[in-house]
Amino acid sequence: MFFHIVLERNMQLHPRYFGRNLRDNLVSKLMKDVEGTCSGRHGFVVAVTGIEHIGKGLIRDGTGFVTFxxxxxxxxxxxxxxxxxxxxVTMVNKMGFFAxxxxxxxxxxxxxxxxxMEFQSGDMPNYTTSDGSVKIQKxxxxxxxxxxxxxxxxxxxCIGTIKDDFLGVINDPTTA
Amino acid sequence: MSLVTDSPVHSSSSDDFAAYLDSALDASSSDASSEEEEEEEQTENQDEDFKSMRAKRCKVESIEEIQGSTSNGLIEHNIEASVNVDVCTHPGSFGNMCIRCGERLDVESGVTFGYIHKGLRLNNDEITRLRNTDMKNLLRHKKLYLILDLDHTLLNSTQLIDLAPEEVHLITQADSLEDISKGNLFKLEYMRMMTKLRPFVRAFLKEASEMFEMYIYTMGDRAYALEMSKLLDPQREYFNAKVISRDDGTQKHQKGLDVVLGLESAVLILDDTENAWMKHKDNLILMERYHFFASSCRQFGYNCKSLAELKSDENESDGALGTILKVLKQVHHTFFYELQDDLVDRDVRQVLKTIRSEVLKGCVLVFSRVVRTTLQALWKMAEQMGATCLTEVDPSVTHVVATDVGTEKARWAVKEKKHLVHPRWIEATNYFWQKQPEDNFTVRKKQ
Incomplete structure (x- = not known):
């Protein structure tokens, strides 16, 4: 499920980035740092959509880095x-398939x-129903x-199942 | 049972609903039972969710009541339901979750199958089950398993810095990485390596793929193994998720079939190192090492010039791979078309043994002046190939294997017009699975 939420983070910035582009630098570094990462609590960060607030910077003792x-x-x-x-589906083998x-x-x-559905080996391994009407492959x-x-x-x-009503193939690459 | 009042089924004790349920159950009892099963499955999934489980049990109970079964049946049903909750045997795990019920597993058990997908583990029972089902599938397609080693079997690699002076010109001759399927000599810049594919390897893989399900199993690391599989199989038609590297094995410095999802009785192994397969020597077809680069010769203590330095190479069609392909074809043919017993009971190890024992059939060997340590190995090798080995000469002897023409036995051989051959004759015969012409292995006088 997707969520649009507000998160907080302390960013450390090297003094060479200070100047009139400070804010832009902070934001681009934030995007680079958090987009694509995971946290157990919130899941996968897909994209940063906006900045709510940037607090006052604090100079770290001894280094000159500033934390915002x-x-x-x-x-x-x-x-x-x-x-x-x-x-x-990314991979099909005799144990099941990965998606x-x-x-x-x-x-x-x-x-x-x-x-x-039975496993068929070969150069394009797949799971197929006995009448061949449904096929799961890469x-x-x-x-x-x-x-x-x-x-x-x-x-x-994740562990998934397709052993339930209305689950299974929704789009077959061979027929598309 | 405070929840009973909440249960929607129970609250409808009115006759018409009971009658409706009755008729529905009678009309399609199979449907009803599958529905019940589904309910139980769901219960299984939400095992922490005690509330819903209890509610469902009440539901089951009330259906039973409506059906009018005895209280005995009711208890039985309840027991069945609760057993079903913890019945999942956790056949394996993916990211520490059971692959069947999704439950978090804290104890790591079973064998890791990292080469198929990161975080995948399977229990022994599940492996056995998969092997057996896969076996039936495979036999139906008239295929067996083939495990292939990389280095010195299918190809030869060297570090760029290890190239001998006479080999440096190869760097400029390397084939382009854009059209891998046409080349056989590659320079992998970022790995600082050069790789030469063994002659005939592409035809070999193509033909072998029709008889075998193929795996790569190498002592190299994972990155190297994957890179090599890209060179050998640019279309990814042979080794789809079947590349096993040393990181995936269960024992150090050993290769094992425990990470291969195939029954041992249907596996053939192609490797140049016998000691890597201590437990599966019966499955092994030993390969003559392919040394294209000088560094690889040095690694094994040979002082001779490498194939690259001599600007030569193995023969395309009757080189090592071509010869072995013929053996593979013979094994495959014997396994599927010549044996009489049930397909499932056939054992490829037996077939291999029989074919091997035909190679030197009828030969009677005597050894002379062969170092004791190598003698044992040669003796065993010759016997496996069907030869008879004697300690003393007698009229039945056909070959005298010697390192020196001056020994008594060697002189006897010359006098009696028997074959006098060098021990290399046995080794070559062993690699080629065919009696080699004795004239190529004559013994020279020691200087």
């Missing part, structure tokens, strides 16, 4: 247990793939349900 407290708005993404997500939704890595094991788009999540400092891992 910044409040900023950003869009974060965090998956939840029970959430339905749409994801791209990606943005920064989120999702694994769907073959226990959680409907029993009528680059397929699937709708899945999250049944477990773990958010690390840099990565988000």
């Amino acid at each position: 407290p910044i409040k900023y708005q950003c869009v974060v993404f965090r998956p939840f247990k029970g959430e339905i997500l749409e994801a791209f 990606e939704a943005g920064p989120v890595q999702i694994f769907v094991s073959n226990h959680l793939i409907p029993d009528d 680059d397929s788009e699937v709708r899945l349900k999250i049944i477990g999540t773990r958010v690390d400092a840099t990565e988000i891992f």
